[in-house]
Amino acid sequence: MxxxxxxxxxxxxxxxxxxxxxxxxxxxxxxxxxxxxxxxxxxxxxxxxxxxxxxxxxxxTAGKPARIRLTADRTEISADGESLVYVVAEITDKQGRVVPNADNLLTFELQGPGTLLATCSADLKDCTAYTAPERKAWKGRAMAVVKSGREKKAASP
Structure with a gap:
């Protein structure tokens, strides 16, 4: 050590x-x-x-993969068709610890205004196109990049 x-x-x-x-x-x-x-x-x-x-x-020590935790770098973006949100996907065990050897295939899907612009991981050997909605996690993590649409979503009460 x-x-x-x-x-x-x-x-x-x-x-x-x-x-x-x-x-x-x-x-x-x-x-x-x-x-x-x-x-x-x-x-x-x-x-x-x-x-x-x-x-x-x-x-x-992490347990077996049990959940996917999504964390966005921001909670609000402009409906300008140009703003980006970076969403980190982490494969976690039941206690919420990232599973460092997880390489699960993740499929990203977006609902609502906006576009799934790219997916990625830090795996330098991954030759998957960045525009593909699927990505294998690397060391328990992957990322999606979402571009805003031009339609404003009404605030929830």
């Missing part, structure tokens, strides 16, 4: 069991190496300063 931290040292926990503590000095390029056998569960690294844990980050 390679850990980069601004703290003088870090502690690594696997399933709440301390694996070890290592210094992260400038001479070590603010990194530490801790060896562990990876197992499912919760991995937590804590920054340590003056013997006290001051900040931590946690990673959890």
């Amino acid at each position: 390679e850990i980069y931290s601004r703290y003088p040292s870090v502690r690594l926990y696997l399933n709440d069991r301390l694996i070890g503590e290592k210094a992260t000095t400038r001479e070590r390029r603010i990194q530490s190496h801790l060896h562990l056998a990876l197992r499912p569960g919760t991995l937590r690294v804590a920054g340590v300063e003056n013997g006290q844990e001051t900040e931590s980050r946690t990673l959890e």
Whole structure:
């Protein structure tokens, strides 16, 4: 495990069991190496300063794909026929964690005024046309780009 931290040292926990503590000095390029056998569960690294844990980050093993979470970069756009919305699709488990090895084929469909302009993922080997409504998720994620129409939608009461 390679850990980069601004703290003088870090502690690594696997399933709440301390694996070890290592210094992260400038001479070590603010990194530490801790060896562990990876197992499912919760991995937590804590920054340590003056013997006290001051900040931590946690990673959890994801379960099987169960849902698709869509997140748009905005909730309103102009009906000018030119505005864009970027919608990220994430394959998540039942707890809402992104499944990092999910490569499900997603089909994007738009209802209402607007146009599905493009779909994409960060997979450099994916040769699917950007204008295709289907896209395989890469590392659990894909994206759709939607262009606004010129028809204004009435506000809901």
